Amino acid sequence: MKNLTRLLAIIASCIAVFTSNAFAVYDPTAGRFLAPDPMGHASDMSLYGFCNGDPINKVDPDGRLAKGFTKGAVQGDFATYDNNLQRWSGFAGQIGVGLSPFGVLGDVRDIASAGMDIWNGTGTWTGLGIASIGIIPGFSEAKKAWSAGSEVAHVAKPLNYISSVPMSGAQAEGVAKTYIIGGQNVTHSLGLGAPLGASQLNQESSKIFYHYTTSSESSFSKGLWSDSSVTDKLYNNPFQASQELGIPIPNKIIPIIDGGQFIPNTPSIVQPSFRFQGGGSDFINTELVPPSQFLPVIEFKKN
Amino acid sequence: MNENDFVELNKHLKELEPIFIEFCSQNEFVFTNKKSLGRYPRIRIERQTEINIWFDLWMQPDKSGNRFEIFNKNLPYELSAGAYYTESNNSKTSLRFDKSFICFSDIPFFKIEIILQAELSKNLITLKQWNVDFLKKFGRKVVLQ
Numbered sequence: 232m233k234n235l236t237r238l239l240a241i242i243a244s245c246i247a248v249f250t251s252n253a254f255a256v257y258d259p260t261a262g263r264f265l266a267p268d269p270m271g272h273a274s275d276m277s278l279y280g281f282c283n284g285d286p287i288n289k290v291d292p293d294g295r296l297a298k299g300f301t302k303g304a305v306q307g308d309f310a311t312y313d314n315n316l317q318r319w320s321g322f323a324g325q326i327g328v329g330l331s332p333f334g335v336l337g338d339v340r341d342i343a344s345a346g347m348d349i350w351n352g353t354g355t356w357t358g359l360g361i362a363s364i365g366i367i368p369g370f371s372e373a374k375k376a377w378s379a380g381s382e383v384a385h386v387a388k389p390l391n392y393i394s395s396v397p398m399s400g401a402q403a404e405g406v407a408k409t410y411i412i413g414g415q416n417v418t419h420s421l422g423l424g425a426p427l428g429a430s431q432l433n434q435e436s437s438k439i440f441y442h443y444t445t446s447s448e449s450s451f452s453k454g455l456w457s458d459s460s461v462t463d464k465l466y467n468n469p470f471q472a473s474q475e476l477g478i479p480i481p482n483k484i485i486p487i488i489d490g491g492q493f494i495p496n497t498p499s500i501v502q503p504s505f506r507f508q509g510g511g512s513d514f515i516n517t518e519l520v521p522p523s524q525f526l527p528v529i530e531f532k533k534n
Numbered sequence: 535m536n537e538n539d540f541v542e543l544n545k546h547l548k549e550l551e552p553i554f555i556e557f558c559s560q561n562e563f564v565f566t567n568k569k570s571l572g573r574y575p576r577i578r579i580e581r582q583t584e585i586n587i588w589f590d591l592w593m594q595p596d597k598s599g600n601r602f603e604i605f606n607k608n609l610p611y612e613l614s615a616g617a618y619y620t621e622s623n624n625s626k627t628s629l630r631f632d633k634s635f636i637c638f639s640d641i642p643f644f645k646i647e648i649i650l651q652a653e654l655s656k657n658l659i660t661l662k663q664w665n666v667d668f669l670k671k672f673g674r675k676v677v678l679q
Contacts, residue, residue, distance in 0.1 A: 505614035
């Protein structure tokens with residue numbers, strides 16, 4: 232039944248896509264249509280051959296390097312965010328996999344489903360194996376998805392991770408993690424459903440910003456370069472993060488405690504481009520952020 | 535890549551700056567803050583009227599989807615253009631309607647200087663015809679939180 236619901240949602244979003252794009256501006260000067268056909272990016276993506284590429288292995292210290300449309304989108308042939316449905320959909324050959332061509336959403340659900348895990352202080356998260364929601368089985372996979380990397384995790388070791396509680400209600404499904412930072416409890420949440428808005432996050436973790444990236448963790452061994460973009464939004468869907476922040480699909484999130492370095496970028500809301508919808512909140516660090524302000528990396532697992 | 539590598543990778547864009555500067559001065563466009571564009575080679579200009587009109591020139595990735603790290607004059611570039619309108623209301627969110635198109639893509643850098651001025655001028659004619667109603671009817675709707 233759940234799969235049927237998803238399928239209907241996907242079909243609905245497909246219809247939305249075709250409707251919204253079913254218009255092309257004709258330029259009499261150029262003698263051609265300026266806007267792409269209703270298939271949108273589909274024809275362009277083949278030019279870049281993202282299917283065969285591995286766009287997540289290049290260093291991206293900035294986290295804002297536009298590299299084209301997304302590998303996940305190509306794998307699904309199409310991925311779109313439907314504002315009405317408040318979710319991303321991929322289709323064309325990937326429907327059977329689910330909403331996410333990567334299966335990332337499923338993995339995030341695994342994380343949320345797991346409900347509890349424990350930072351063991353050595354660079355890994357240890358799961359208790361409790362599927363509190365049980366959407367997708369396999370806590371071991373969730374544990375892999377939520378793996379803290381070596382270098383960043385190592386420097387974050389002094390932070391005390393004290394609890395993890397399942398969330399429900401308006402947040403739908405998710406998990407909240409609380410740290411002791413400077414003697415103060417800071418909750419770091421990861422949920423499902425609609426993306427966590429800035430206002431919602433402010434109530435929960437006003438002192439944490441997020442750097443979405445495809446860079447290896449070793450790139451951040453000396454900290455986060457100045458003038459790097461971060462956001463105050465915690466996305467649970469990497470496709471959505473990619474589209475709103477105008478970056479390649481991230482494979483990890485670096486949560487960073489605000490040490491006073493972050494100021495709103497100019498403009499403060501990421502602007503749209505042909506390949507990215509923009510809309511994410513954009514902050515920038517005026518000076519290097521030392522690794523000591525990093526929290527353990529959150530990885531989006533890929534298949 | 536480190537910061538110096540990115541500076542080096544961006545150097546060639548200086549060759550195109552005179553064209554953009556002239557176009558901006560003639561048509562009341564301004565350069566978008568570079569810090570909001572990332573470090574990969576990219577120039578974006580915009581004009582804020584009732585709607586925001588923009589042009590965005592950026593270095594495309596290679597055929598495998600990876601970013602180029604060393605410049606040569608044959609690397610492909612893409613110019614896109616568009617407009618957006620932000621509708622604010624009393625709620626915490628606002629709506630943005632945007633529409634965009636590709637002016638050209640897969641053009642090697644050494645040819646950009648030749649065609650850039652004409653492409654900017656030609657496509658500005660189209661963009662000038664877009665208004666709020668057009669964007670709200672045909673644009674992509676994005677909820678800004």
